[in-house]
Amino acid sequence: MPAIIENFLQMMVGLSDTFLVTRISLSAVAAVSLSNNIIAVYQALFIAVGTIVASLYSRKLVSGNVKERQQIVDSSLKLTLLIGLSLGLLSIVLGRPIVHFFGARGDVLKLSYEYLALVGGGIILLGLMTTFGSFLRAHGDSKTPMFASLFINLFNLVLSAVFIFVFHFGVLGAAMGTIIARILGSIYLFNKIRGDRPSRKFWRQKMDSELIKLTFPAAGERLAMRLGDLIIMMLVISFGEDVFAGNAIGESITQFNYMPMFGMATVTVVMIAHEYGGKNIENIQRYLRKTIMMSLLMMVVIGGILLLLSHPLSQLFTSDLIAIKSSQTVILFSFLAIYFVAGANIYTAAFQGIGNAKLPFYATAIGMLVVRTGTGVCLGYFLGLGLAGVWIGVLIDNLFRYLFLKYKFKKACHN
Template sequence: MKSNKAILKFAFPAIIENFLQMLVGISDTMIVAHLSLSAVAAVSLANNVITVYQAIFIALGTIVSSLFAKAMADKAVVEQQQLINGAVKLTVLISLGLGVSTLILVAPVLTLLGARGEVHVLGQLYLSLVGGLIGLLGLMTTFGALLRASGNTKTPMWASLFANVLNLIFSIFFIFVLHWGVWGTALGAVLARGFGVLYLYQKLHTHRPNRGFYKVKIEKALIRLTLPATGERLAMRLGDLLIMMIIIHLGERVFAGNAIGESITQFNYMPAFGMATVTVILVAQALADEKPQEIKAYVRKTYWLSTLMMGIIGLFIVLLRQPLNLLFTKDLLAIRASNIVILFSFLATFFVTGTTTYTAAFQGLGNAKLPFYATTAGMFGIRLFLGFVLALPLKMGLEGVWLAVLLDNLFRFLFLKFKFDKKLKMM
């Protein structure tokens, strides 16, 4: 069984990769903040749609990692190649569906989310390009999942670094030299992801898809596990989008401040998401070896390691919130809204790491349905309903929204932990 040091060594590149992926959205927000608050709101709203797409690919990548890690533990070479081909084919099919849907529905979707005037125009520009070519992000996610499951967590990290540097260079050039505005930011992100896909493909070596991958039948297990995992991620992201609709009713400056706060607090979640990726792989390997005690030990270790790291990062952000906010804006109302997000994000540390760890544990065990049920119930039964009531009728504003978010995470953490402990007793 791996020690804490070995787990951290394995997880660290995944954590850094999450950090680098977050920087794409943060750098875009910081750059467009020099244009206007409307540009910040537009890019933020568009990126909330993009995160829904990203959630689908992350769900697929998580299941691919779980199945591929198990196939490698069993040394099933034929199954490995079938899984690779099926995963890439499924990624391409999902990408085409999302890309075409974006181009057709971009205007009504942004209107539904509450975008008006300049925010709607700018958001449409950004979302059409980044969402239309979302397949680049999908392929990066799937290729990265295959590499991590094979034990190579460093290459996806370097790919994210490579893409981030390119995105920053392209965006700065397109905005400040060519004066292309929000369109330039979108083009920079797309080009950077394109180069990232090429880099990861070159590094796959023996784990590349065959040339005729599109002819291969997709494995039933991949679809069976991906559907509820995708449902869980979609419930989370769609709920976040609906939360944005509540927040936008609090005013454009509050909405922009919330977007800034979420951009800053993305750093908090690096350890939790990175460690969750490792938890899926370790649990899948221990399951293949039929070692339930190792499963329990891995989950306990990854929970406390991610909680410790997330807590430290969150505390630093709370202490440095003022200078961090000033990197984005000097608007006092927006800064106040951002501070609310930063505080509640820190307070929810134990609950967020618990939710992500136990969700990953169940996915590693091959049970993606239970996290889906928990997320759906928590998101729509607690976060959205309670957030709406507290924020608008009870006039608690943004504090009410984030209190509901905290309570949702607490519910899911306790529910999943109870079910996990019960499951282990039966193994």
């Protein structure tokens, strides 16, 4: 439950920014949404690192090898810093041409770059929080990362509101609130680590080969996911700014659909890594059945409520009729895809827990870049179904990945 609540609170950060900037303009909504889609690619890399760190560190805890645990800790921090600094520099130096490439023009271009340069420039803070949280969860402490997310939300909401409405910094104010909140969150999580902490000379340590070996395909899987999202975003923005803004609002609302699944996926990686280290195959199968069922039950309840309230919820963000209709389309298809989305993500976590990050990467790459994008372009653009056609492609992609990964995991366990 703490892992699920933590994911809920992490989603609230993006929702808070989106909600606050709706009071500025639709251009501000489109700008923050576009920037956050790019930042989500960065976040995907850190999630991949955090997932592999949790899996490896959990297995080292079972083995009891202190030296190997310390090497994982030092290597994880070093890798996080390298990725964070590289992405931060990329956001500042090449942020403007990047958002221009993905369709930003005029005011949206200016506002997108402001947000990306600041939040993306300080993305290393999100990386540190993710890695520190992985260490704590591997030790069975999922409450501390949850409280960190709570504090970040409160600080972000208050600071962003002050910067936007008191100092009139606009989109830049939302970005400033996010950065300051993440600085405080990083410090808090580091101070809460009670197990193996990074050594003072971690930068000089040789990076763990298994961490690198598993991180690349895990990062590839997350990148394929986000790259597919960006391609779809380019297609959606071609339908018009109001449709794109409505899609962004719908995605912000439907984040709550996925809250239980992401929390259960985090738990799945850690627990299956523990059981796999102890060669308890029967326990692995039992955990999988329980995590999928628990995810579905919570997702159906949350998704059903959001579907019933889709119109008034969308009206909280905008009065534009096209944007509201587009938001409702996203909420409907998000609900219809619940079963397949839960299955695909839980089985992806299961594979990463047993140390096989390649197969989920292949499944996601094919699903996102071929099935989802191809179907979305054909139905949404060429057949004229618009946003509905794009989301039909999303549904078909998740169905493909769920069936493929389920079949392969059962086969792997029998072997």
